[in-house]
Amino acid sequence: MESEKIVGEKVVNYVYDDVGNRLQKDDSVEGTTTYRYDDNDQLREENSGGETVVYEYDDNGNTISETVNGVEETVYVWDDRNRLVEVRFADGKVVTYGYDDGNIRVSEVVDGVETRFLLDKNRPYAQVLEEYVDGVLDGEYVYGLDLISQIRNGVDSFYWVDGLGSTRGLTDVSGGVVASYTYDAFGNLVRSSGDVENDYLFAGEQFDGELEQYYLRQRFYDAGVGRFTRRDVYEGRIGEPITLHKYVYGNSNPVNNIDPSGLYSVGEAMAASTIADILNQIQFDQGMQAVRLIGGSQGSEMASVMSSVLVAATVPDFLDAMKSFTQLASEGSGIARSILNQKKKVLKFEPGDLVYGPSAGGELRKLNDAAGGERLNNFSKPMELTIGEFSIEMLDSIKNTSNKIHFDLTHVEDLDNIFQGTSTQFNHKITSMELRHIKENWEDFKDNVIFYFDVVTDNNIAKGIPIPGKDFIPF
Template identity: 45%
Template sequence: MFGPARARPSFTYTLGPAGNRLSVTDHTGRVVDYTYDELYRLTREDISDPTTGSSFFAYTYDAVANRLTKQDVYGVVTSTYDDNDRILTRGGDSYSYDLNGNTLTALVAGVTTHYAYDYENRMMGADDGSKLVAYGYNADGIRAWSEVDGLRTHYLVDQNRDYAQVLEELDAGFVPSVTYVHGDDLLSQFRDGTRYSYHYDGHGSTIALTDHLETVTDTYTYDAWGELLASTGSTPNNYLYTGEQYDPNVGFYYLRARYYNPSLGRFHTMDTHPGIEYEPLTLHKYLYAGASPTLFVDPSGMIFVAGFSELLLSLNNASFYRGTSAQGARVALRQVLFGRPPKDLGLVGEGVLDLALQGVFDTIINNPNGFDSKSNFGTAAHHDLELKIASFKPLPGFEIAAEVYYDKNNKPTTRRAKGSLGIDVQIIHRGKVVLSLDLKTGKGWSKNGILVRKKRFGSDIIQIFVKTEASR
């Protein structure tokens, strides 16, 4: 239980038909209402807080989701951009870039900060005239240390997780100063002889810390984009918005491949990921979370993602395309892929999910008269998926295999071999199968069937369900 002066943190969410969050009420009585445009981009958040009072933030965007204005109780701030979607000005602040699209200088509140990068466009340092910040990375591009005015902190990182996580912070002499314990999320930190436990909201943001007596020591509230609005307590803690590591020395969140600037609601450098063809917002090189930060996260720093153990895509394969615009179809598919609280599959897994759903999407569009049976629809969708997998270029260290069959001894075999079981897609990382996916256009496997296949294929399995008129 929490200490007697505090109620246990709790949150109640109201969702729209597409799964977008319309409101959230917490245990303190704080209420936030969200408003979106037709593309589900966040346009307004209204906050009613019994402690700090009422406030609001309103946003407008251009055609490609660059934030044009941000309005609050103090007025409106306008931003401008160049043809490459790089922010040039924000109110009285201004920004410049190198030839690779990295932010080179930022003039903010009268202070100019200069940034430096290596040949892989990783930020190596920042200098604002009052402090000098430097960073170092390991061979996999994960941050290994940071340094402020010559004082270095080393990070012991677990890279065997979906996304690399810090296990320990060590001083310049490699003596541990902080230890972190992880489950699915960060559970606790141990520093100065005291263990502090983390508590999260439905978006994965840290909202409280408790000590070993389960008394609340620190609390946090944010706007939708991750700017800290209010906090209590003094426990050192940098794991905040969406549970990610905040760097107070530069004011950014470290999201592995890139740094995210919550005050701008965008990334500091260009995205190296090419994006998803049928989801235009992922093609933007600086945009965070598809301009819908109440729904999506970007733990890789390359593409906003969400994953599920099962996906259900309910479509009428004839009327779906006829009854909606192409953009409407994209939005509907986007909500299937991204429209639930994230339980991440990893970047490559999301890429394969995209191919599967894009295969379904293309099958629908290329056959506007529909199919006379679920079998014919499934055959067409699977064929399209195989073609896409054959041309898919994953990240270094990954392989993608299509139409894989194993025998009862868990050995590769052929489609027609006795006792063989098949899977549509396997994702292999450095020789190990890490994820399997199967596209279903009819009835899915039973729970036991999933367990049998998980054991045989040696990985978690994602079933992607497609329910059409023909398969009802």
């Protein structure tokens, strides 16, 4: 994100170093702000309009203090699990936070007044359903795919959001606008109207008014500097260097990325992660091996179709190309024998193998279980890890071994959205993350991962069973 025009004639330009740290912010209204970092990409100093803010960190990379012009304004206290548990301000105010075993905030105490949050953890990301202040119900929230409305003091307010999920307005039951909001690219509130109490603002996330930061579940986000206050535990993707950064929000591109987990950015329009893009690096070798086995004029025709699969720009284009490929692959006894040989090569299971996938079900799972293989839920997840982190660790444990990861993408109605990363189902979001990790580390995984797809039909791509004798082609 290098430049933005916010409201009226206000223009903001950003300058970054080679690893994504913001070096300078030039605001046509508020002037210039400069930033200084240490060798660990930790923000150490911020200078703007004669004000200097100095940041200090502990050995774990957590922000522990902010000093403004020599006066310590804010002190952060962290527990042994790197969770923010207390914030002390120069005016004497103290805020404390409580968490559940999944590191999700369940309470906040401000000057002795406690707010407790009743959470729905069955959603892709934990969401607040109710808020209680000193034991009395203070707020209720209603969700569909996202936040629909809130109820406070018996009054309903309905959310109107933009494509990023940011709240742009609230209306009453009659449709009248009771609040409106304008943000800069990083989520700072530039302009607002109305007096309705509302904590859900930029990207639809909860704003902590005491801390003046967004709570993104695993970490707090300071929109003022476009960074998190705690080091990221997610290691990132080698093929996308900006994801290796431990502090920046949204890969320094908050217009196209959000970070609801506080661990890794999710693109709202993931053009780079369409099916075709992932297949370019993951399935090409296996698909072309089938082409070579078939050979002749039919093999040449399949190679041509395979090329159209790999350059397909959209999901519909990909499905059309893939259908042509599989139809060709089903013609002729010679082709059938070649495909059957491919099946026999991949449908082998050994002790220590893993079955992955959003369902990891059916015949594939049975074959693997019978051979002594494992599924992710056979293992105990360490409490300090999220499901996604644990899944990535287990994937990495197979690298450079003789074992295989059998990635089951059969019987999945939502496969195109999984590849794009746009599915709203929790297990599908995890699968998207796993696929991105494998893609970005393909050189390490190429000898260990086998992908299973169903034959493309007129209706969908989830109608086969991947066992010998069935219509199944492993790419």
